[in-house]
Amino acid sequence: xxxxxxxxxxxxxxxxxxxxxxxxxxxxxxxxxxxxxxxxxxxxxxxxxxxxxxxxxxxxxxxxxxxxxxxxxxxxxxxxxxxxxxxxxxxxxxxxxxxxxxxxxxxxxxxxxxxxxxxxxxxxxxxxxxxxxxxxxxxxxxxxxxxxxxxxxx
Numbered sequence: 294x295x296x297x298x299x300x301x302x303x304x305x306x307x308x309x310x311x312x313x314x315x316x317x318x319x320x321x322x323x324x325x326x327x328x329x330x331x332x333x334x335x336x337x338x339x340x341x342x343x344x345x346x347x348x349x350x351x352x353x354x355x356x357x358x359x360x361x362x363x364x365x366x367x368x369x370x371x372x373x374x375x376x377x378x379x380x381x382x383x384x385x386x387x388x389x390x391x392x393x394x395x396x397x398x399x400x401x402x403x404x405x406x407x408x409x410x411x412x413x414x415x416x417x418x419x420x421x422x423x424x425x426x427x428x429x430x431x432x433x434x435x436x437x438x439x440x441x442x443x444x445x446x447x
Contacts, residue, residue, distance in 0.1 A: 299403035301413030302342040323430045336373040336402035373402040392420050
């Protein structure tokens with residue numbers, strides 16, 4: 294992997310959610326490659342959603358301190374701030390793409406970061422702007438043989 298991948302919240306969450314073992318394994322494979330290749334980009338929106346899901350929506354929830362450590366690790370990735378420029382870009386995408394506000398923010402952040410792909414199971418390929426690919430990480434394999442992605446608490 295030599296490209297820059299914008300990582301949606303669902304990939305991060307599935308790497309920690311044992312309820313869906315196949316998704317968990319695939320998400321961990323992607324995370325391993327993204328860390329090894331330093332190919333990942335996220336946004337402040339993704340970080341907020343990730344922390345919220347880990348501490349409030351998983352069953353059982355991850356303890357706050359462990360979730361905070363996971364977020365702190367992700368702070369080493371390039372992070373796109375949700376600022377006025379991103380709002381303007383996302384509003385254009387929302388208007389032109391007939392997509393949800395949250396999806397428009399993801400696409401705008403990926404564009405701002407210069408990503409060529411978005412890793413997500415939630416977006417539709419019809420929403421992707423020219424030059425950007427949608428990759429569903431749960432149906433697209435990582436071709437390199439990854440090591441195991443380690444999560445806290447295991």
